[in-house]
Amino acid sequence: MVGVGGSSPLATTRIKLNGSDLFRPVFISKNKVHTHVNVIPRIISRSEHSISRSNIDKGVLDILYTLSRSGYEAYLVGGGLRDMLLGLEPKDFDVVTNATPEQIKTVFRSRCRIIGRRFRLAHIHVGDKVIEVATFRAQSDERGDRLIDAQGMVRRDNIYGTRDEDVWRRDFTINALYYNIDDFSLVDYVGAIDDLNAGQIRLIGDPSLRYREDPVRMIRAIRFACKLGLELPKETATPLPLLAHLLAETAPARLYEEVLKLFHGGQAACVFEKLRQHGLLAGLFEQTEYCLQQASSWSAAVLPKALSQTDARIANGKGVNPAFLFALMMWEPLWTALDCDEQTLVHIDDLLKAAATVLNEQSERTSLPRPVIQQVKEIWATQLPLIHKKEKAERILALPRFRAGYDFLALRAIAAPNLQADVDFWTQVQIEHPEWLQVAVSYPESGESSRHDFDDTQQRDGHHKRRRRYRHR
Numbered sequence: 357m358v359g360v361g362g363s364s365p366l367a368t369t370r371i372k373l374n375g376s377d378l379f380r381p382v383f384i385s386k387n388k389v390h391t392h393v394n395v396i397p398r399i400i401s402r403s404e405h406s407i408s409r410s411n412i413d414k415g416v417l418d419i420l421y422t423l424s425r426s427g428y429e430a431y432l433v434g435g436g437l438r439d440m441l442l443g444l445e446p447k448d449f450d451v452v453t454n455a456t457p458e459q460i461k462t463v464f465r466s467r468c469r470i471i472g473r474r475f476r477l478a479h480i481h482v483g484d485k486v487i488e489v490a491t492f493r494a495q496s497d498e499r500g501d502r503l504i505d506a507q508g509m510v511r512r513d514n515i516y517g518t519r520d521e522d523v524w525r526r527d528f529t530i531n532a533l534y535y536n537i538d539d540f541s542l543v544d545y546v547g548a549i550d551d552l553n554a555g556q557i558r559l560i561g562d563p564s565l566r567y568r569e570d571p572v573r574m575i576r577a578i579r580f581a582c583k584l585g586l587e588l589p590k591e592t593a594t595p596l597p598l599l600a601h602l603l604a605e606t607a608p609a610r611l612y613e614e615v616l617k618l619f620h621g622g623q624a625a626c627v628f629e630k631l632r633q634h635g636l637l638a639g640l641f642e643q644t645e646y647c648l649q650q651a652s653s654w655s656a657a658v659l660p661k662a663l664s665q666t667d668a669r670i671a672n673g674k675g676v677n678p679a680f681l682f683a684l685m686m687w688e689p690l691w692t693a694l695d696c697d698e699q700t701l702v703h704i705d706d707l708l709k710a711a712a713t714v715l716n717e718q719s720e721r722t723s724l725p726r727p728v729i730q731q732v733k734e735i736w737a738t739q740l741p742l743i744h745k746k747e748k749a750e751r752i753l754a755l756p757r758f759r760a761g762y763d764f765l766a767l768r769a770i771a772a773p774n775l776q777a778d779v780d781f782w783t784q785v786q787i788e789h790p791e792w793l794q795v796a797v798s799y800p801e802s803g804e805s806s807r808h809d810f811d812d813t814q815q816r817d818g819h820h821k822r823r824r825r826y827r828h829r
């Protein structure tokens with residue numbers, strides 16, 4: 357199944373490297389940190405695989421060569437390599453080296469910034485891109501700057517190590533291949549090639565232990581399963597519902613970023629289904645999961661279809677807006693909090709009060725940036741005039757979130773066919789009066805085409821101007 361450009365580079369590898377079980381590492385659990393013994397990596401030479409430098413970003417190659425010329429080891433590692441081996445377009449490239457962040461800074465000087473506290477990393481600027489360069493890390497808790505809390509969660513991890521040590525702290529086997537810039541070989545300690553060929557996502561080490569160390573690995577497993585079309589074997593999947601509660605202890609700002617990666621990666625419908633299947637959705641959207649478990653849940657009827665539309669939008673190269681995602685996920689919690697059903701929600705004051713409550717609660721899990729909260733409220737608030745103030749169509753089309761509000765209403769009609777007449781009304785108004793829309797700030801988020809594609813700054817500026825203009829009327 358693994359291949360690049362039609363041929364299967366790893367099929368050869370698989371035949372040549374039969375008997376790979378010999379290389380399977382042995383894990384020993386010790387003081388909540390897994391260690392390994394005497395693992396000799398499998399080296400897959402350039403002629404046995406088809407990772408080609410022509411598929412690697414020029415800036416990344418430049419960094420790899422520069423580190424190597426400066427006397428350091430330098431490897432490509434992680435998702436970019438994995439994606440290329442699966443014949444997918446790599447999203448980004450991760451570089452790893454034995455140079456410390458300070459040594460990397462000395463090599464790249466002003467092009468390099470050291471970032472992070474939990475993990476110190478070097479960011480190197482190449483043109484308008486930033487390439488992340490990490491230093492090999494070790495798993496041992498016997499030295500250096502590593503902090504593990506009572507739940508087994510790694511809070512800080514800045515113990516530098518060697519490649520032989522670095523591999524064991526990576527999450528999944530398929531993410532733990534190294535591409536050596538010195539001889540263009542692949543280095544496989546953990547049976548990554550076999551797992552890629554078998555289409556399986558396996559953790560390195562004891563799955564429960566590795567999930568406890570960093571609960572985000574649970575949702576990464578789901579993301580990779582959907583993105584790469586791979587299976588979660590029993591040992592990867594079984595601990596998920598049992599450890600899902602640990603997500604509540606993960607930093608909310610990190611979980612917000614992870615939610616965007618999960619739902620804006622082009623496989624949101626799959627992610628949603630698998631998060632639910634493995635009991636993980638409640639760890640991210642507790643209120644939504646509560647609603648989903650009620651009889652005839654709005655979310656159960658609408659979210660799968662809405663998320664498929666998000667996927668289609670991404671597949672067509674259109675932008676997506678976090679606020680639209682959160683507006684969808686939190687819509688049923690909103691009117692459930694008001695103890696009404698969605699069509700009896702008619703008072704803006706009630707709506708805004710409940711919005712503050714449910715969004716604040718959500719922020720405790722996935723901290724929502726203030727502008728996102730504001731936009732979610734605007735998308736929701738637009739729902740009322742769309743149904744009850746049709747006589748003010750000209751003004752409503754000029755609302756900052758008209759387009760998102762309209763798309764949102766169209767999704768609501770999935771669960772409530774009586775709303776289709778309202779959707780049709782607004783579709784018709786837009787056709788008959790495109791000039792009213794011209795002044796509205798369209799927003800590339802929600803489902804269907806926007807009239808303009810603004811960058812963020814333009815959206816913000818435009819947004820304020822339009823609001824002022826609307827208020828003056």
Ligand code: ATP
Nearest residue numbers: 434435436447448450525526527531532570572573
């Ligand atoms: P993608 O970039 O497609 O999201 P990726 O696997 O490259 O996937 P990154 O977050 O870019 O993910 O991380 C790069 C590499 O760092 C991973 O491939 C993995 O080896 C390691 N890694 C990332 N996050 C973790 C984690 N939470 N625990 C252990 N290793 C991790």
Ligand code: MG
Nearest residue numbers: 434435448450
């Ligand atoms: Mg990556």
